[in-house]
Amino acid sequence: MSFTTMLGLGQTALELALFNSLTVLALFLSYWMLNVCDLSTDGCFALGAAVGAVVAIAGHPWLSLPAAMGAGMLSGLVTAILQTRMGVNSLLAGIIVNTGLYSVNIWIMGGSSLLNMNKTATVFTMLKEALKGGPLGGQYALIIGLIAVALVIAFLCLFLRTKLGLAIRATGDNPDMVRSSSINPAFTTTVGLCISNSFTALSGCLLAQSQKSVTVDIGSGMVTVALASLLIGGVFMGKRSIPLRAVGAVLGAFVFRLVYTIALRFNLPAFMLKLISAVIVVIAISGPYLKKQFPLYRRQLAARLGKGGGEEC
Amino acid sequence: MLKLINVTKTFNPGTSDARLALDDVSLHVKPGDFISIIGANGAGKSTLFNAICGSFFVDSGRVILDGRDVTMLPEYKRAKSIGRLFQDPMRGSAPGMSIEENLVLAAGQGGWMSRAGRKEKQAFRDRLALLDMGLEDRMKQPVGLLSGGQRQALTLMMATLSMPKILLLDEHTAALDPATAEKVLSLTTRIVEENRLTCLMITHNMQSALDLGNRTIMMDAGRVVFDTTGDERAALTVDDLLEKFREASGKALDNDRMLLAR
Numbered sequence: 243m244s245f246t247t248m249l250g251l252g253q254t255a256l257e258l259a260l261f262n263s264l265t266v267l268a269l270f271l272s273y274w275m276l277n278v279c280d281l282s283t284d285g286c287f288a289l290g291a292a293v294g295a296v297v298a299i300a301g302h303p304w305l306s307l308p309a310a311m312g313a314g315m316l317s318g319l320v321t322a323i324l325q326t327r328m329g330v331n332s333l334l335a336g337i338i339v340n341t342g343l344y345s346v347n348i349w350i351m352g353g354s355s356l357l358n359m360n361k362t363a364t365v366f367t368m369l370k371e372a373l374k375g376g377p378l379g380g381q382y383a384l385i386i387g388l389i390a391v392a393l394v395i396a397f398l399c400l401f402l403r404t405k406l407g408l409a410i411r412a413t414g415d416n417p418d419m420v421r422s423s424s425i426n427p428a429f430t431t432t433v434g435l436c437i438s439n440s441f442t443a444l445s446g447c448l449l450a451q452s453q454k455s456v457t458v459d460i461g462s463g464m465v466t467v468a469l470a471s472l473l474i475g476g477v478f479m480g481k482r483s484i485p486l487r488a489v490g491a492v493l494g495a496f497v498f499r500l501v502y503t504i505a506l507r508f509n510l511p512a513f514m515l516k517l518i519s520a521v522i523v524v525i526a527i528s529g530p531y532l533k534k535q536f537p538l539y540r541r542q543l544a545a546r547l548g549k550g551g552g553e554e555c
Numbered sequence: 556m557l558k559l560i561n562v563t564k565t566f567n568p569g570t571s572d573a574r575l576a577l578d579d580v581s582l583h584v585k586p587g588d589f590i591s592i593i594g595a596n597g598a599g600k601s602t603l604f605n606a607i608c609g610s611f612f613v614d615s616g617r618v619i620l621d622g623r624d625v626t627m628l629p630e631y632k633r634a635k636s637i638g639r640l641f642q643d644p645m646r647g648s649a650p651g652m653s654i655e656e657n658l659v660l661a662a663g664q665g666g667w668m669s670r671a672g673r674k675e676k677q678a679f680r681d682r683l684a685l686l687d688m689g690l691e692d693r694m695k696q697p698v699g700l701l702s703g704g705q706r707q708a709l710t711l712m713m714a715t716l717s718m719p720k721i722l723l724l725d726e727h728t729a730a731l732d733p734a735t736a737e738k739v740l741s742l743t744t745r746i747v748e749e750n751r752l753t754c755l756m757i758t759h760n761m762q763s764a765l766d767l768g769n770r771t772i773m774m775d776a777g778r779v780v781f782d783t784t785g786d787e788r789a790a791l792t793v794d795d796l797l798e799k800f801r802e803a804s805g806k807a808l809d810n811d812r813m814l815l816a817r
Contacts, residue, residue: 406667408652408660415649422608422641424634424663481651481697 253384255503256496260387261452263495264445265468266475267394270491272438273472275402276431277414278325281336283442283468285343286317287461290443291450292350295357298451303363307447314443317343318435326428347458355458364451383452390448391492394441399485401437410434463516470519471495473526498522556753557584557721562606562616564777576602577613578777584721584755589747589768592757593796595804599777600757604723607755609633621720635663638714638752640707640727647710650699654690654709655679657698661713682712686742704735708742715746722747724756740767761793771796775804 265287272280294310302309317339324335351357369382378385401407413420413430420427442464450456475494479487501522502515564577576599584590594600606613607620609630618626625633640647648657658679659671676694683691686708690701698706707727714722724743728736744767747754758764764771771788773781773796780803783791 403670404668405660405663405665405670408656409667411652411656412649412660415651416646418646419649422610422630422634422639422646423661424631425660426629426631 251503255499257383257387257452258449259496259499260384260391260492261445261449262464262467262471262499263391263492264394264448265442265464266471266491266495267391267398267488268438268441268445269465269468269472270488271398271410271434271441273469274476274487275411275414276434276438277417278332278431278435279336280318280321280435280438281333281465282317282321282339282343282439283336283465284461284463285340285347286314286439286442287446287449287464288347288456288458289317289343289350289461290314290446291456291460292347292357292446292458293443294447295359295362295450295456296350296352298359298364299357299362301363303365303368306451307365307444310443310447311440314439314441315436317443318437318439319432321439322428322432322435326431344458351456351458357456359451359454359456362454364454365448366451386448386452390444394444395485395488395492398488402484406430406433463519466516466523467498467519468495470522470526471498473523474498477526556586556588556621557607558582558617558619559603559606560617560619562613562618564602564606564611564613568614576777577606579616580606580777580779581616582772582779584753586753587751588770589754590756590770590772591764591768592755592772592774593759593761593764594774595800598774600774601725602777603774604639604725604755604757607633607721607723608637608639635717636720638717638719638722640710640714640722640724642726642729644703644707644710644730648698648706648713651697653695653697654683654701655694657709657713658683658716661716663717682716683709686712702735704731704739707731707739711739711743711746715750715752718750720753722752722754724754724758726757726759729759761796765791765793765796773800773803775800780804 265283269280269283272278290310290313293313294306297306297309321335321339324330324338325332330338348355365386366382369386373379373382373385402411409420409425410430410433412423412425413427413434417427420430446461446464450460471494472491473494474497475487475490475492478493479490482490498519502518505514505518506512559580559582562577562580563575566572566574566576578599580599580603582603592600592603605611607618609618609625609628609632612627616626617624620633620636649660652660655671655676659675662671662675662679664675665671680691680694683694688705688708690705690709693700698709701709707730711727727743728739731739740763743756746752754768756768758767765788769788770782770784771791772779772783781799
């Protein structure tokens with residue numbers, strides 16, 4: 243493999259990691275801060291892609307970004323209402339919305355499960371035009387990804403220090419405390435999910451526009467991939483400050499993508515990605531638990547083998 | 556300040572587990588009152604607090620807080636006027652957030668999008684210094700690192716930061732070791748006195764029930780069975796209280812912790 247191919251591969255991986263890391267940052271808010279595992283992520287990712295594509299095809303490339311984010315917010319609102327006002331279990335609420343979104347997404351794409359944006363003006367083609375001939379000519383996708391990620395991180399860092407942001411963190415950290423305080427947990431959960439889903443949708447929108455097409459299953463498995471990235475990032479940053487942990491989440495997305503790219507280089511077929519991400523999530527979540535349990539397992543095993551304990555009587 | 560009028564609450568109504576937790580309770584708390592509440596396990600002391608806070612809605616009767624009928628107001632809307640401490644020191648603060656962040660949240664000043672300024676943070680430090688636990692130098696540390704006593708003292712500070720109309724203490728020193736409990740309790744009386752707070756305190760310690768505050772009520776089976784204040788209360792001993800309980804309920808006091816705490 244030549245150096246340029248490798249560079250190209252690295253760059254594509256970098257761009258994809260940037261777009262995906264917006265979803266990782268969404269889970270950073272919902273999973274880590276709010277302590278809600280939002281399983282509507284897959285559908286919401288595709289929703290953002292679909293809305294963004296339709297709006298761009300209609301001739302409004304810049305409008306496509308806020309439109310996708312608005313749609314994501316709406317989806318988050320539905321998930322939140324289900325779990326805070328209608329007594330639906332929070333995992334189930336996400337799954338229900340995810341299922342419903344499949345139909346909604348096809349409906350948005352005009353009854354088709356695939357939309358092509360080959361000749362569509364998107365934010366990417368616009369920037370490509372603008373940068374033509376300049377020193378950064380070919381880097382338009384990278385620039386858009388970097389700007390989006392930087393804005394989202396900056397927003398999160400500022401937002402999580404406001405009263406509302408603190409209230410959202412407290413809701414995830416000690417629900418008992420929040421329940422007997424003047425904070426309405428239904429409100430903080432709703433705000434948190436709306437914001438996180440708007441990031442997920444933006445993530446889907448940018449990925450779709452960068453690859454110039456949307457399929458209805460563009461978001462399939464996204465929640466596991468993003469969770470894997472988030473947990474990898476957590477390994478780097480541990481319990482540091484919020485800004486560092488947010489940066490860690492993005493780093494996690496890079497590392498995940500790197501692992502994936504390397505796996506592909508070893509001729510692992512592309513369809514194995516989902517399995518890899520599933521295994522990473524399992525290792526990241528159960529690893530610390532198993533490590534803690536290990537001494538106990540060893541004692542149990544020793545007891546079973548008849549070593550130690552058990553006096554003859 | 557606080558009025559409960561014929562408040563009744565039954566848990567699991569219509570089932571074999573139905574339990575009358577509050578039986579036609581009426582209570583009038585005047586501004587500045589410090590009332591100690593005693594009673595056997597399951598007498599309805601904590602349920603009384605839950606009814607005041609709105610953890611559930613009462614089946615009948617009315618709850619009037621500071622002249623306002625809050626009977627149907629949800630818990631989070633009443634919470635601004637109520638400070639509450641539980642027995643569990645872990646319950647009142649967020650372990651993953653710093654001391655400072657917990658205080659900012661508890662102070663409840665400014666709008667949702669506001670952030671605590673330097674002045675506000677300095678005010679928190681000054682108030683924490685009053686606790687004399689060195690917490691003012693650990694503002695950025697997560698609350699999860701504090702001991703139970705430190706955490707309960709912090710919760711006390713948080714609960715009284717926004718000047719609640721009424722402070723509810725639910726055996727808030729019971730989970731602490733004796734020395735720490737003593738410290739938190741004296742801190743409580745100091746804060747209550749300095750801020751002239753109206754306060755209700757559930758305790759299992761009969762002696763401190765008589766020593767602290769200006770009024771003592773005794774509960775049994777969801778009712779207030781004995782209510783004393785003034786000279787009558789001043790003359791009471793712990794033995795008198797136990798005798799009163801036997802008279803009122805027809806049985807001996809079965810709160811083992813309470814007996815041990817004599």
